[in-house]
Amino acid sequence: MVSFTTIVTTALALIPGAITAPSGLVGYNIHSNSLETRQTPWQWWTEGQGQFSCQQQGGGKYSCTWSGKAGGGMVAGTGWGAGRKTVKYAGQYNAKGPGYLSLYGWTRNPLIEYYIVEGWDVLAPGEPWTLRGNFTSEGGNYLFYTAQRVNKPSIDGTRTFTQYFSVRVDAERRIGEVSGSINTANHFDAWSKFGYKIGGFAGSMFMVTEAFANGTKLPTGTSTITVS
Ligand SMILES: *[C@@H]1O[C@H](CO)[C@@H](O)[C@H](O)[C@H]1NC(C)=O
Numbered sequence: 001m002v003s004f005t006t007i008v009t010t011a012l013a014l015i016p017g018a019i020t021a022p023s024g025l026v027g028y029n030i031h032s033n034s035l036e037t038r039q040t041p042w043q044w045w046t047e048g049q050g051q052f053s054c055q056q057q058g059g060g061k062y063s064c065t066w067s068g069k070a071g072g073g074m075v076a077g078t079g080w081g082a083g084r085k086t087v088k089y090a091g092q093y094n095a096k097g098p099g100y101l102s103l104y105g106w107t108r109n110p111l112i113e114y115y116i117v118e119g120w121d122v123l124a125p126g127e128p129w130t131l132r133g134n135f136t137s138e139g140g141n142y143l144f145y146t147a148q149r150v151n152k153p154s155i156d157g158t159r160t161f162t163q164y165f166s167v168r169v170d171a172e173r174r175i176g177e178v179s180g181s182i183n184t185a186n187h188f189d190a191w192s193k194f195g196y197k198i199g200g201f202a203g204s205m206f207m208v209t210e211a212f213a214n215g216t217k218l219p220t221g222t223s224t225i226t227v228s
């Protein structure tokens with residue numbers, strides 16, 4: 001299997017470079033290792049060792065500071081009702097090491113974990129990604145990948161399921177001051193066109209800062225992101 005890095009490097013060389021306010025944002029502060037309890041309008045989850053600190057600050061804003069040790073990682077972000085909608089984000093994403101700034105959610109029937117990746121410093125996923133196609137949304141070019149997770153944590157406990165990743169072509173090293181507009185319907189429709197449908201939305205979607213260690217690659221950074 002061709003590694004993700006190879007695929008993306010190749011792909012990057014080939015491609016040139018209706019707003020709903022987040023209603024019902026709730027100040028949940030779940031800190032749990034259980035994916036089943038992660039699905040709230042605010043998610044804050046860590047695993048393994050490291051210093052992780054994230055807070056929701058109201059108005060769709062959250063801030064994180066992280067420094068992960070081997071095996072350590074975190075996910076935090078503001079959520080809102082999942083669906084076909086446009087989500088805007090703006091702020092500072094100062095990440096070093098593995099992780100990404102992305103919109104993230106789940107569907108059931110089929111069980112799918114989906115990501116729309118807007119920024120990263122080092123991308124080092126646990127499974128190989130397979131390129132399925134590319135498309136344009138809101139002025140950005142995206143590559144669509146899938147990955148299979150076998151017996152991994154899900155919102156329904158340990159399961160085997162597919163991950164969908166829309167990856168903004170200029171997401172690599174898109175750190176520092178960031179902003180953008182994500183029209184989720186464009187992504188869902190593109191995935192479907194490539195033969196990868198989503199199921200029924202399960203819980204919320206989130207604009208998350210995700211950071212994780214991969215071997216000797218350790219994540220550090222800060223982020224302050226507001227979604228609207
Ligand atoms: C994007 O899709 C078009 C049409 O299918 C294809 O010709 C092109 O090679 C693709 N580009 C990348 C980077 O995958």
Ligand SMILES: *[C@@H]1O[C@H](CO)[C@@H](O)[C@H](O)[C@H]1NC(C)=O
Binds near residue numbers: 123214
């Ligand atoms: C680390 O990243 C590499 C390259 O993407 C991948 O092959 C490996 O499985 C990753 N390891 C972990 C523990 O995620």
